[in-house]
Amino acid sequence: MIRINVTSVYVDDQDKALAFYTDKLGFTKKTDVPAGEYRWLTVVSPAAPDGVELLLEPDGHPAARPFKEALVADGIPLTQFAVDDVYAEVERLTALGVVFTQDAIDFGPAVTAVLDDTCGNLIQLATIKK
Structure with a gap:
């Protein structure tokens, strides 16, 4: 496996x-x-x-930075991390100075938000509803 x-x-x-x-x-x-x-x-x-x-x-690597820049320019997260409560994480991380490019949005089956990791990436946080 x-x-x-x-x-x-x-x-x-x-x-x-x-x-x-x-x-x-x-x-x-x-x-x-x-x-x-x-x-x-x-x-x-x-x-x-x-x-x-x-x-x-x-x-x-010569391809890495242009790849990252293209994703950021289009607002596309590089990866996604699961959290228990996106709203609570946005509040906690905002208090720590983290910048969000997308506030928490409820899409029905999931709630997501997107943050800037300060290292050239957008990262999505997601809570999948059960």
């Missing part, structure tokens, strides 16, 4: 990304290992410390 172990977001600065993803979003640093001029730097949800790791991957 195949399962997801690590997924990535391309970031323009690993230290800035680590601070944002831990201090603002609440993830926990899992791995920080030198890898050439960069690091293998991952974070995890404290709710699932042995779950899927998010690699804060440098956007040094």
Whole structure:
């Protein structure tokens, strides 16, 4: 059986990304290992410390930055994170200075919001209704 172990977001600065993803979003640093001029730097949800790791991957590849810029220009989130209550997360994160490009919107089966991760990405938060 195949399962997801690590997924990535391309970031323009690993230290800035680590601070944002831990201090603002609440993830926990899992791995920080030198890898050439960069690091293998991952974070995890404290709710699932042995779950899927998010690699804060440098956007040094020539295709990475134009890809990110095109997504942001079109308002398309790079990825989505699940939350129990989008409205509460928007309130909590706004109080921490996080900028949202889309406030919480109820789409019926889901409520979503989109934030700027300060590292060149838009990230969608979603609560799927049951």
